[in-house]
Amino acid sequence: xxxxVLAARAVSKAYGPRxxxxxxxxxxxxxxxxxxxxxxxxxKSTLLRLLAAVERPDSGEVEFAGRPAWVKRRRxxxxxxxxxxxxxxxxASLDPRWPIWRTVGEPMLRAPDxxxxxxxxxxxxxxxxxxxxARPTELSGGQCQRVAIAxxxxxxxxxxxxxxxxxALDVTTAAGVLHLLRSVADxxxxxxxxxxxxxxxxxxxxxxxxxxxRSLAVEPTGxxxxxxxxxxxxxxxxxxx
Ligand SMILES: Nc1ncnc2c1ncn2[C@@H]1O[C@H](COP(=O)(O)OP(=O)(O)OP(=O)(O)O)[C@@H](O)[C@H]1O
Numbered sequence: 001x002x003x004x005v006l007a008a009r010a011v012s013k014a015y016g017p018r019x020x021x022x023x024x025x026x027x028x029x030x031x032x033x034x035x036x037x038x039x040x041x042x043x044k045s046t047l048l049r050l051l052a053a054v055e056r057p058d059s060g061e062v063e064f065a066g067r068p069a070w071v072k073r074r075r076x077x078x079x080x081x082x083x084x085x086x087x088x089x090x091x092a093s094l095d096p097r098w099p100i101w102r103t104v105g106e107p108m109l110r111a112p113d114x115x116x117x118x119x120x121x122x123x124x125x126x127x128x129x130x131x132x133x134a135r136p137t138e139l140s141g142g143q144c145q146r147v148a149i150a151x152x153x154x155x156x157x158x159x160x161x162x163x164x165x166x167x168a169l170d171v172t173t174a175a176g177v178l179h180l181l182r183s184v185a186d187x188x189x190x191x192x193x194x195x196x197x198x199x200x201x202x203x204x205x206x207x208x209x210x211x212x213x214r215s216l217a218v219e220p221t222g223x224x225x226x227x228x229x230x231x232x233x234x235x236x237x238x239x240x241x
Pocket of ligand 1: 015018020038039040041042043044045046047
């Protein structure tokens with residue numbers, strides 16, 4: 001396809017009297033990594049929930065591959081696995097009753113080897129040898145964060161929406177996860193990445209937008225991109241924050 005894989009068209013959202021987003025436009029192409037930064041409370045997580053079609057905008061449209069995410073009757077159009085979110089508080093987004101292999105394997109319900117594939121994905125997010133039957137309550141925040149990333153990738157989605165995906169990780173682990181996300185993007189998946197961390201955005205994002213005054217504006221990026229950086233250089237860049 002030639003058009004954007006994900007788009008927001010004049011999207012607005014208010015909670016009660018508080019207008020959080022007003023006429024936000026965004027287009028994300030296949031394989032593109034778009035970073036979003038901005039002060040706390042400006043609506044970054046809200047925008048991701050709208051882009052994930054977890055919440056509806058008050059006005060405007062979210063489109064998946066050129067088609068509205070919501071139909072006129074205000075029902076969400078089912079597109080399983082098209083957009084996968086990684087929410088800011090991963091422990092809360094994991095089912096506490098499920099062993100982690102089942103959480104990661106959920107998007108691959110039809111795969112008979114989904115336990116093995118879950119193990120492989122958990123290896124790739126830096127959790128080799130983790131107990132596949134562990135429950136989220138037995139894991140650290142950083143481990144939950146990586147389980148949530150593995151689950152998002154299991155769907156082989158067209159779009160990953162990641163809200164502070166490395167905030168609970170040490171620098172070395174974060175660099176590994178950022179490289180994994182870059183390789184996923186290089187395989188054609190679009191990524192929208194929210195982070196307060198300029199270094200994370202600088203190394204991973206193809207372009208960075210700033211959310212302020214209820215809308216998005218282009219933000220100049222800083223250091224060289226991850227594509228040109230080996231993991232060790234990314235690690236050094238994250239250390240220098
Ligand atoms: N479900 C909700 N009900 C009412 N108000 C909400 C809701 N979700 C978000 N808000 C409000 O919308 C505003 C934007 O919140 P949001 O979490 O999107 O900001 P953010 O930029 O992601 O913040 P942070 O960087 O601190 O995570 C805040 O004033 C918040 O209190």
